[in-house]
Amino acid sequence: MTSVTPQPAKHKKARALKPSSRRPAKELCSECGLCDTYYIHYVKEACAFLNQQIADLETKAHGRSRNLDHPDDWYFGVNQKMLTAKKIKPIEGAQWTGIVSTIAMEMLKQGKVEGVVCVQNTEEDRFQPMPIIARTPEEVLAARVNKPTLSPNLSVLEQVEQSGMKRLLVIGVGCQIQALRSVQNELGLEKLYVLGTPCVDNVNREGLQKFLETTSRSPETVVHYEFMQDFRIHFKHEDGSIEKVPFFGLKTNQLKDVFASSCMSCFDYVNSLADLVVGYMGAPFGWQWILVRNDIGQEMLDLVQDQLETQPVMSKGDRKQAVQQSIPAYDKGVTLPMWAAKMMGVVIEKIGPKGLEYARFSIDSHFTRNYLYLKRNHPQKLEAHVPEYAKRIVEQYKLPD
Numbered sequence: 001m002t003s004v005t006p007q008p009a010k011h012k013k014a015r016a017l018k019p020s021s022r023r024p025a026k027e028l029c030s031e032c033g034l035c036d037t038y039y040i041h042y043v044k045e046a047c048a049f050l051n052q053q054i055a056d057l058e059t060k061a062h063g064r065s066r067n068l069d070h071p072d073d074w075y076f077g078v079n080q081k082m083l084t085a086k087k088i089k090p091i092e093g094a095q096w097t098g099i100v101s102t103i104a105m106e107m108l109k110q111g112k113v114e115g116v117v118c119v120q121n122t123e124e125d126r127f128q129p130m131p132i133i134a135r136t137p138e139e140v141l142a143a144r145v146n147k148p149t150l151s152p153n154l155s156v157l158e159q160v161e162q163s164g165m166k167r168l169l170v171i172g173v174g175c176q177i178q179a180l181r182s183v184q185n186e187l188g189l190e191k192l193y194v195l196g197t198p199c200v201d202n203v204n205r206e207g208l209q210k211f212l213e214t215t216s217r218s219p220e221t222v223v224h225y226e227f228m229q230d231f232r233i234h235f236k237h238e239d240g241s242i243e244k245v246p247f248f249g250l251k252t253n254q255l256k257d258v259f260a261s262s263c264m265s266c267f268d269y270v271n272s273l274a275d276l277v278v279g280y281m282g283a284p285f286g287w288q289w290i291l292v293r294n295d296i297g298q299e300m301l302d303l304v305q306d307q308l309e310t311q312p313v314m315s316k317g318d319r320k321q322a323v324q325q326s327i328p329a330y331d332k333g334v335t336l337p338m339w340a341a342k343m344m345g346v347v348i349e350k351i352g353p354k355g356l357e358y359a360r361f362s363i364d365s366h367f368t369r370n371y372l373y374l375k376r377n378h379p380q381k382l383e384a385h386v387p388e389y390a391k392r393i394v395e396q397y398k399l400p401d
């Protein structure tokens, strides 16, 4: 289990890249923020898109890597425990019930950390990410809700070392956390806590606009959206109304290029390297899904246990046929007429995969799609960039050439 080995600040530093400069990972860059700091010195080793090293970093962070003889490890990564939970008193305006924000606020209140890396939005644009190091619970609370865009969370890392901070919590998605794990010993910290969320299909700010405009009836009033377990996208609008659009009715042909190339090449949906992961897709509707990967993760969860209602994870249904059928449909950019999409959504919701099986459905669909994307667009990267566990997942399906 990692506790951070503090290093005197004698590591090599390089000059951060200008915002307009091309990133070393080129079109695969997820704008994780590392290259906005002098830690760009470590980019060749640290960047999730230049050097996939999930198994090694799992061993460093959790004491072991995934057991490839166990299919549940392929899907969910190293974990001590999985459960579903919701806040007894949800946080108003959070993405789900606000478990992430609550843990981060408790970490500060109880003096476990001096700062929390999280992402607020700019004053002008609710979806434009603005990473910060929060030092008060109020600043953490102001970072609640997803900014569904690529966010340079690691761009604040220089400030950590400069501030002399020794105990830090970082909230982030998989690509950010992979780069963080590679440089964590260079930050001058005594203790690092990592609280992750799953992440998939992210977009840059222009891509988000196109997605909202092609999919929602009122793009300018959307405050929050999620791809839900009922196979619909739920858009929440400023007036509190919820608009539901079936996945199968998405204008796939127009949306094919919307997702960032980094996200089309990502195989770390479940944030393998965080100590604790809080998502929703392995849980029944309305609940959040929690994976405790190691003792540090358990320590964070213990802080909020009395504020949560919990229940065990469940799994129902069989995803395999639905995944196999979705592969050529996505590949050919098929869009169903809305009435058919709605009907298909209703049928699949009734008989389709639930709980962990839904999470497997989502992982399978995205990994097969991403494998094809990489094979066609970056074939030279296929062998080293796709982790062994992801190859095993993809091998379960028949893919087009």
Ligand code: FAD
Residues within 6 Å of the ligand: 091, 093, 094, 095, 096, 097, 098, 099, 100, 101, 102, 117, 118, 119, 120, 129, 143, 144, 145, 146, 147, 148, 149, 150, 151, 153, 171, 172, 173, 197, 198, 199, 200, 202, 226, 227, 278, 279, 280, 281, 282, 288, 289
């Ligand atoms: P809140 O208390 O609202 O806190 C949200 C936290 O997320 C904040 O602390 C903020 O700092 C951080 N954050 C916001 N935007 C970003 C960003 N762009 N990058 C990094 N950190 C950010 N879960 C699934 O189970 N399946 C999915 O497919 C899935 N896709 C996601 C895609 C994206 C782009 C993101 C950011 C999250 C995704 N999640 C997914 C996680 C899920 O949507 C919730 O964020 C999670 O369950 C926590 O909910 P909460 O109410 O506890 O969070």
Ligand code: SF4
Residues within 6 Å of the ligand: 023, 024, 025, 026, 028, 029, 030, 031, 032, 033, 034, 035, 036, 043, 046, 047, 048, 049, 050, 175, 179
């Ligand atoms: Fe740099 Fe991060 Fe982009 Fe890789 S993904 S090139 S580390 S900013």
